[in-house]
Amino acid sequence: MTIKPAEAATRLGSACLPALAARGIPVPTYPRQGAPGVVHLGLGAFHRAHQALVFDTLLQRGDTRWGVLGVAMRSTQLADALTEQGGLYAVQVASRAGSQWQVGGAIWQTAVASREPAQVVQAIAAPSTRWLTLTVTEKGYGPELGRLIAQGLAARHAAGLPGLTMASCDNLAHNGRQLQALCVNAARPRSPALADWVERSCAFPNSMVDRIVPAATPQRLAAAAQALGVADQAALGTEAFWEWVIERRFADPGDADVLAAAGVTVVDDVAPFEDAKLRLLNGSHTAMACLGAVAGWPVIGECITQPAVRSFIHGLMTHEVGPQLSRPDWAGYREALLARFANPALQHSVHQIATDSSQKIPQRWPPSVLGALSAGLPVDRLAFAAAAWMRYVRGCDEQGHAYAMNDPMAGELQALAQTHAGDAAASVQALGTLRVIWGEALPDNTRWLALVARQLDRIERLGVLAALTQLQAELDDA
Structure with a gap:
């Protein structure tokens, strides 16, 4: 949910970036066009303050494979606000020593699964897509989610495309194995061959993510408007500390070194x-x-x-x-x-x-x-x-x-x-x-x-x- 701040002169968007950079605010300097390489399910504050900023770091280094389609599962407000802002949003990173605003740019497109399921399925099946990540729930995965993912994987399999790295970033024990069981079980009624392909060709690493991200408040949005000089309906705040520990289990083994270079901890046992x-x-x-x-x-x-x-x-x-x-x-x-x-x-x-x-x-x-x-x-x-x-x-x-x-x-x-x-x-x-x-x-x-x-x-x-x-x-x- 977004909370509208007091009106600022203009809305955050690509046209604002040069002026923000001139004020010393880190902004994306990479091209933000093309097909995303990551489909993320669960478009919320945590993802935008965590994995999306890791992907932003990789994009800043010139690796164009990490643009994100951010999928809200049901709520339309945040997805629509981000669409109006070209996927850009401000993050206030704060510690006891002080705070710094930055603008994240890894989210290139947004969708709402309940409103645009076909777009989500097509994105999972797109040739450019390499990763699917999730921050959906701490309550455990339900069959509706499994059916959505299986539909996308079925289209991918039918097109003869390679499997995906599918990384659960939810606060669930053995989250990669839980996601794997969900996807294989959802695929099997469609086709035993599909289920075998999912199990064989897709990688489901366990992972642990850690960063404290409070819910958005009117005060935070007002602070963003004051710091940036533009209105941002998707601004959020977080702490300086972050940790992402992920199992060395990828569809593309080369991703291990790529992520490690961005500060992710890649281990054999999460x-x-x-x-x-x-x-x-x-x-x-x-x-x-x-x-x-x-x-x-x-x-x-x-x-x-x-x-x-x-x-x-x-x-x-x-x-x-x-x-x-x-x-x-x-x-x-x-x-x-x-x-x-x-x-x-x-x-x-x-x-x-x-x-x-x-x-x-x-x-x-x-x-x-x-x-x-x-x-x-x-x-x-x-x-x-x-x-x-x-x-x-x-x-x-x-x-x-x-x-x-x-x-x-x-x-x-x-x-x-x-x-x-x-x-x-x-x-x-x-x-x-x-x-x-x-x-x-x-x-x-x-x-x-x-x-x-x-x-x-x-x-x-x-x-x-x-x-x-x-x-x-x-x-x-x-």
Whole structure:
């Protein structure tokens, strides 16, 4: 969704680029015509602040194969805004040291899958297309997506064209294998030969992508208009840090060196990086989102500046989650995360991060809880995070202000939380035994449930901040 800023004199477009370059703003200097080499499904802020900027770097180096057709799955507003701007958009890259605007130009065309499915199918089947990338969902891939991709691959196969590198950039475990299964299963009913070709000729690398990209706000769009002197309905902000780790599995093996030269980490096994991101970054983010929503801290930067919260998150990563990980530099990654969370320029909303928490938690917390229990590590902070989520789903903060929950289970969760409000043990029995969230083992683990109930009772009696302080004192004395 785009948010219209105050009117500026003109709209961002190709004609503006020389003036922007003269002001020291990096802009695309490469030709932006021709057929794209990449079809990207899931045209949103994250892709435009991450993979599209990697492709922009490659294009700036003269490699014309990385222009993008950006496909929005259903929403038309962003795709149409980008079309009006010739695919150009501004990105504010910010760190504690300052910020810099740049204009991304890798998106050459846009489409909307629900409105122009034939265009998407034709693009997948185009001779120029080499890659298909996705940032569609953290909820898992559905059959409708598989059918769309299979239709394009069928046309490609029928034309005798080579296979594609098909890179999922979604926050899903083993995302390349999940995408491969989706595409092969969608292709098989059309033709066993097609399914065999997809499996044999297309490459499905696992990948892990990492960059914090807050949702667009009117303030960000207004800041873009002021910095650029033109209106940009697709402007966004992000942090300086980015990471893309991808498995060495490409339809064109030469792409490995090309991507590595642009800063992408190409490895034989993505799993250690994927696991660290899900458990350290995403797991900590969800914990802070729940704490912030309940305490009334609106953004992550405000959460992490609370000494009790910073100590809690540092301890969560250091003592309960990190020791389980196989990423060799996890301690350095932890320190980078703490600095990133404190970036004052991001203004990353806790309610945005808490969106769909019932579908994110299964990947982010239970594996760490089970691993810690198995290894004899503490789980007190993980139990506190689980308790904070159970308090969060009640739908009101400690000041009594109601907030909307954006979650497919919102109605059921809120009803359970409100029915048992004030009774920690009953709340945990109702919310902590939902196997769709906590898996098969934790709902039957009485020790774990008792720990969560103790932390929820503490939050109910003392409030989030005092409960955190008491928990830390308890752990320091242990």
